[in-house]
Amino acid sequence: MSSLTPDETILGLLAVRDRHGYELLECFRSPQHLGRVWRLSTSQIYAVLKRLEREGWIAGTEIASENAPPRTEYTLTPSGKTRLEEWLFMPQPSASIRRIRVEFLSRLYIAHQLSIPPDTIARHQHAACLAQLERLAEERQHVETAIDQLALELAIRQLEAVLGWIEQSVLMPSD
Known part of the structure; x- marks a missing residue:
């Protein structure tokens, strides 16, 4: 049996809309979302995002911001969408x-x-x-x-x- 990871859940959140890491982390922290289901740290989210990008399931694009450092916004790729549907x-x-x-x-x-x-x-x-x-x-x-x-x-x-x-x-x- 494979290990329990939030990979496909993150793919699903990105299928809803493109997001950056902090927005994803908020989905996992809020009890109105997945806060009662998952317990993830900031470092865990970013490690998963890097892995999903290596797998080709998501693509990150750096977005410049006037008042903050640039953020990477993640998008679901076609192969990520296929993986999400298999999981669902x-x-x-x-x-x-x-x-x-x-x-x-x-x-x-x-x-x-x-x-x-x-x-x-x-x-x-x-x-x-x-x-x-x-x-x-x-x-x-x-x-x-x-x-x-x-x-x-x-x-x-x-x-x-x-x-x-x-x-x-x-x-x-x-x-």
């Missing part, structure tokens, strides 16, 4: 609780920002969680130790809670 509509996302808390919420946020209905994204996540729940229920039939039992029960209950949350809050939101 990933058919088999991870059922890891941590990845759901960060990546799935980020997908939902970006979809909302881009006026993309969340149905397909939510159905893919729901299916991944359901498949993992079924695997864990099967494993539960073969536990041999108390700690194995406890760990499986915790994972099963977390997935059941996530499935209920997706069904009630995402797939059938109240008006």
Whole structure:
């Protein structure tokens, strides 16, 4: 499994509009945006921007300013747009609780920002969680130790809670 990075979330923010690093950082700090989902430092944002530019997913342009030093404004490239779409509509996302808390919420946020209905994204996540729940229920039939039992029960209950949350809050939101 790949490491958890804000790469595609940043691509999504740039799909909404071109931004410079500080504007992106504000999106990750504000609870009205992604502040409850990600915890990123200034150095992390700029390291990710450099990596995304090396990958060819974004392009930076220096913008002069009268009252401040020049800033680099970042734009999504066509290959970045392709990568973003692959990530948004990933058919088999991870059922890891941590990845759901960060990546799935980020997908939902970006979809909302881009006026993309969340149905397909939510159905893919729901299916991944359901498949993992079924695997864990099967494993539960073969536990041999108390700690194995406890760990499986915790994972099963977390997935059941996530499935209920997706069904009630995402797939059938109240008006």
